[in-house]
Amino acid sequence: MFKVTKILLRRNADVNARDTVGFTPLLVAAGWGRDTVTELLLTRRVDVLAMDDQENNILHITAANGRTNVMKMLMAKYPKEMDSILIARNRHGWTPLDFALRCGQIGTTKHLISTILRKTDLKQDARTSSRTFVHTRFFVVKMEDFDSHERYTYRFLSGEEGKISYQMPRCNWFIEAGSKEEYEEVRLFSTKYENKLRQCLAKS
Numbered sequence: 001m002f003k004v005t006k007i008l009l010r011r012n013a014d015v016n017a018r019d020t021v022g023f024t025p026l027l028v029a030a031g032w033g034r035d036t037v038t039e040l041l042l043t044r045r046v047d048v049l050a051m052d053d054q055e056n057n058i059l060h061i062t063a064a065n066g067r068t069n070v071m072k073m074l075m076a077k078y079p080k081e082m083d084s085i086l087i088a089r090n091r092h093g094w095t096p097l098d099f100a101l102r103c104g105q106i107g108t109t110k111h112l113i114s115t116i117l118r119k120t121d122l123k124q125d126a127r128t129s130s131r132t133f134v135h136t137r138f139f140v141v142k143m144e145d146f147d148s149h150e151r152y153t154y155r156f157l158s159g160e161e162g163k164i165s166y167q168m169p170r171c172n173w174f175i176e177a178g179s180k181e182e183y184e185e186v187r188l189f190s191t192k193y194e195n196k197l198r199q200c201l202a203k204s
Contacts, residue, residue, distance in 0.1 A: 002036050002040065005037050005040055006040065009040070015041055015046045016047050016050065021052055022051065022052035022053035023052050024046075024047065024050045025041055025046075026042075026047070026048065026050065026058065030070045031064070031065050031067065032065065033065065033067045033070065035069060035070060035073075038070055049085060051090075054091045055089075055091040057085045057088060057090075057096075059071065059074075059082065059088075059096035060094065060096050062108065063097065063099040063103075063105065063108045063109075064099040064100070064102075066100075066105035066106075066107055066108050068105075068107035068111055071111060075115065086112075086116060086119065096108075097109070097116065097197075101190060104179070104186050106185050106186050106189065109189060109190060113189075113190065116197065117193065117196055117200070
């Protein structure tokens, strides 16, 4: 993938092109944990604030897929840009932390919580909502009980091997979520910071 990307960039490929669900090359590379490709793309004039059709930004995508290293790299390289979208909500009202929690990603959960609590001057999103991360809970169903045509409910799929994947509402892509044990670790960790986070996110 890295070699192909280098060839395409040499031929002036559009680094901000979008696919059918609004994903840019950067969103794909970061979301799928392709660190070297992500770093390569960032050497070009890439839009780090790009969003997909559901208004998910790069922090939503990396949080959902547990790409802690990519998230840390982006926050170090683009601190102002990442601060501006740290608690931004997508079209369905989700913040990046909502994704980290729902998908059972302990690494990104810890990093987002510590970052949010360090920031005291975050610009609030213009859209207000009474929902905070404490309202975020996941719903696991058996694979055979899942309706693939259902587009309006947040659902996790419990596979035969105990793996869990998550379907984005109104989207065609899936996220491989954490294990059941990791969900419990995420829940216990986040509970300790629930009251502080409620204050940080209540008006986002």
